[in-house]
Amino acid sequence: MDGSSIMAAGGAASMSPTSPISSRHGAAPKRKRSAGLAGLESSPGSFVDDDHQADGDKKRLPGVKRACNECRQQKLRCDVVQEPFQSCGRCRRLKLDCKIESNFKRIGKRSKHAEMEKEIERLRRNVARAKAQGFTMDIEDEDHLASPAAQTTPYTQHTHTHTHTRNPSLMGSDEAVSSLLHLKRGGSYNVPQYAYDLDGVQLTNEEVTHLFNEYFAFYHPFLPFLNPHQAPDQYYQQHALLFWSIVAVAARRYNPPTSPNFLENLSTPLNRFLWTTIGEVPSSYYVVKAMCLLCAWPLPTSTSTSDPTHILCGVMLKTATGIGLHRPNHIQDFSRVSIELNKEQLSDRVTTWAVCNIVAQNVGTGYGQPASTLYDWTLALRPGDDNALKLTPELEARLQIERFCDKVSKEMYSNASDPRGVAGDEHRAMLMRVYRRDYAELQASILSQRLGHHVNLHLRAAALHMRLAGFFDASTTPGYMDDLMGLWRAATGFLDEVLELNQSKSPGVKSGGNFLQYSTNYIQQMLVAAGFTILKLMRSFFAKTIDFNRGRSLFHATVSAIRRTSVVHNDLQWRLAELMVQMWNGARLENSNPTLDPQDDSPVHVDDSLQLKVRCRHSMSLVFDSVWRWREEYQAQGRGSLDALKQPTNPDSANDSSTSSSHLDSTLAPSQGLTSGILNTNGALTPNATALSATSSAPNSMIGSLSYGGETNYDFFDPQNWMLDGLVDFNYSYAPPLEGA
Structure with a gap:
């Protein structure tokens, strides 16, 4: 049908009761447009007035240039006036935000419906989870949620959301469903209003x-x-x-x-x-x-x-x-x-x-x-600089401490002529004398400023980092026993500081009684290193030169402190504490070490038993070396397990036994109801294994032989995480309660 026939027919042809506009709105019937006029329109929402169209006028009304966003989305007639701006009749009637944007694009119904279906499915899962937590829903609300119309529920509260896959137009629908959930307690309703959302995690x-x-x-x-x-x-x-x-x-x-x-x-x-x-x-x-x-x-x-x-x-x-x-x-x-x-x-x-x-x-x-x-x-300390370039006294002290730690690491453990990067014995002994003097000056400078507990604790950690190089020395190194005594004092000084802060109720320690639970990962790592230092020194000839009872009580307190740093039950900190206890109980120091006999006045026999086999991890080599030795001496022989965690092993819980004895306290044996896996010869946990691998004691196994060369079943060497790989396998089902809270 051409344009002339349309004009000749006038408005009669458009009065059909099957007209879409007529059936949808019950308004005046739609008049078909001429082909010429249709070609001039710039958007689906740009329509002319009925009276002018009936008279054959092909020009738009003055001021009507473009439909508003809402009418364009629905492809409906729009009578918005731009200059001066007046909202269209449809937006006024439906109380919509009438606006015209040049970059507006229609949202396809198919893609929108697909997004809505995904959103409905996700919301249903949220509702099921909410019900499991004690929420209930009214029957009519549940029926409403089951229908697609639930997605059109208006919700106007402002929320902060961040999603990666959802349509922005659907944000806020979680709150719409939340408004349907009622926590019925004593006849009252508690409807949470979430303000922040990250992929379903709401606050x-x-x-x-x-x-x-x-x-x-x-x-x-x-x-x-x-x-x-x-x-x-x-x-x-x-x-x-x-x-x-x-x-x-x-x-x-x-x-x-x-x-x-x-x-x-x-x-x-x-x-x-x-x-x-x-x-x-x-x-x-x-x-x-x-x-x-x-x-x-x-x-x-x-x-x-x-x-x-x-x-x-x-x-x-x-x-x-x-x-x-x-x-x-x-x-x-x-x-x-x-x-x-x-x-x-x-x-x-x-x-x-x-x-x-x-x-x-x-x-x-x-x-x-x-x-x-x-x-x-930028980080250099220069008098007379602009105040904007200066740090607070606390951060400036922390920066000086970490600079000292960096100097120790680079000089002690970055020797280009050594395959493991460790400085030679003579060079290391000379560096130790230099760094001891530098540390004394740094300590005097920082302590005189009275900067607080946190700065002092990191100062103690720096001393431990420096002194841990003593485990790399041979027994023939000049001043060997003096260096070991310095290491003992650094470890006990750090532990005393940590334990005192953890028990402090002074106003300067806001977390009084729970200091360790909020500490950084670095403090927790140094706490583990100090614990292994105490354990290693007390299992050696050096034990005769120290107060054994003080060392024992300090070690027990350290194990308890490490367990308190655990964020979730059975995580790495928790398991390392259990490993320390098993090594302590396996040693039975009081009965197995003849040097602890108070009647023994013989001189100390110095040997190389304190030297490390793992030497590529800087000052933390002690921790990885201790784990290696645990696997060799206890776990590989079936005498220790990390599965007995619901009832943690207590130090000194077993009766008297010798180091070579295979008998340990019953709490050290693998728990039958808790065993999820054991360590095989390559150091990984074997799922659902029922007994410790007998091959671990074979000469060619990684655990049975500490040599790096030769035939071995360990195929892959990860220089960063190989030592503790497989020792952690937990879910996040439990967080240890706050003690003293």
């Missing part, structure tokens, strides 16, 4: 406030570089990753009744969000702040090989230098646009760069790896 404003208060009260003193006076929403606006990183750190000791596995639920989406952000090459230094937090307090992992902290630390430093954080006065050299920083912004970037180096050094020392630090001009 109310009250929960966020509580978590941020927890962070700044207990975690912030270990790494004071964030602003405690800034609101949580400001951190979210700066970058969502920084906001959720603070939440993750505070959630380490957070167990709300409605979400007992909160940290477990948060770990997976936060990890995904973290690596997605890194993959997009972040240009915000707020992302660097988030990585600092996640390196200082890593998310719990099931195995040491899955711990990304060392890798994440390298990404953190590279991201910081990539955006010019190390050159804050010349930030425009790293940007496409000119940037001028005020004093506050400049100071914040200098502080962040200093914390990056502090955290990187902690990670390098704690993991026994070379640190990727960069102590450059």
Whole structure:
């Protein structure tokens, strides 16, 4: 039918009762447009007025140029007036936001329906989970949720969400379903209103406030570089990753009744969000702040090989230098646009760069790896500098301490002429004398400033890091016994400081009684190193030169302290404490060591039994060497297991026995109801194994023979995580309760 026939027919042809517009709205019947007019229209929503169309006028009304977004989406007639702007009749009637956007694009119904179906399925799972936690639903609400119309429920509360796959138009539907869930207790209703969401992990404003208060009260003193006076929403606006990183750190000791596995639920989406952000090459230094937090307090992992902290630390430093954080006065050299920083912004970037180096050094020392630090001009202490370039006294002291640790690591364990990187005995003895003098000067300078417990604790940790090189010495090294005594004093001094802080109720220690539960991963690693130091020295000839009873009580307190640092039951810290106890009970020091006989006045027989076989992990070589020896002396012989964890082994729990005896306390035997796997000859856990592998004592096995060469069943050597791989296999079903809380 051509245009003339349409005009001749007038409006009669469009009065058919089957017209879509007529049937849908009950309004005036639709008039068909001429072919010429249809060709001139720019959008499906651009229609002319009825009267002008009936008269054959092909021109639009004055002011009607384009349909509004809502009418364009539905392909409906629109009478919006742009100048002066007047909302169209449909938007006024339906109370919609009438607006015209040049970049508006219609949402396809098919794709929208597919997204809605996925969302409905996800919401149904959320409802099922909510019911399992004690929520109930009204019958009419449940019927409403089962229908597709549930997706159209309006919800206007503002929420902060971050998703990767959902349509933005569907955000807020979780809250729509939450409004249908009622917690019926005593006839009252409690409907949570969630304000923040990360892939289904939701928090109310009250929960966020509580978590941020927890962070700044207990975690912030270990790494004071964030602003405690800034609101949580400001951190979210700066970058969502920084906001959720603070939440993750505070959630380490957070167990709300409605979400007992909160940290477990948060770990997976936060990890995904973290690596997605890194993959997009972040240009915000707020992302660097988030990585600092996640390196200082890593998310719990099931195995040491899955711990990304060392890798994440390298990404953190590279991201910081990539955006010019190390050159804050010349930030425009790293940007496409000119940037001028005020004093506050400049100071914040200098502080962040200093914390990056502090955290990187902690990670390098704690993991026994070379640190990727960069102590450059920006971090140099120069009198007369602009105040914006100066750090707080606490951070400046921490930076000096970590610089000292970096110097020790690079000189002691970065010998290019040695295949393991360890300095020679004579060179190491000379370096030790130099570093002892440097440390004494550093200690005097920092202690005179009275900077607080956290700085003093890291100063003690630096002394332990320096002294642990004594385990690399041969018995013929000049001053060998003096170095061992210095190591003993450094270990006991660090442990005394930690245990005193953990029991302190003074106002200066906000976490009084629970200090260790909030400590950084670095402090926990040094605590383990100090515990193994006490154990190793007390099992040797050196035990005759020290107070054995003091060492025993200190060791028992250390085991208890390590267990308290556990974030989730049966994690790495928990298992290392169990390993220490089994080594202690297996040694039976009081009865098996003849040097402890008070009637024995013979001189101490010095030998090389304290030397390490594992020597590639810097000062942390002691920890990995101790695990190796445990496998050789106890676990490989069927005398120890890490499966007896529901009832942890107590030190000195067994009766008298000799070192060579295969009898141990019954708590050391594998628990029949708990055995999930045992260590095979390549050091991995064998799932569902029922007995310890007999082949582990064979001469060619990795555990039976400590040599690196020769025939072995160990096919792959991972220089970072090979030692503790397989020792961790847990779920996040339990978090140890706060003692004294």
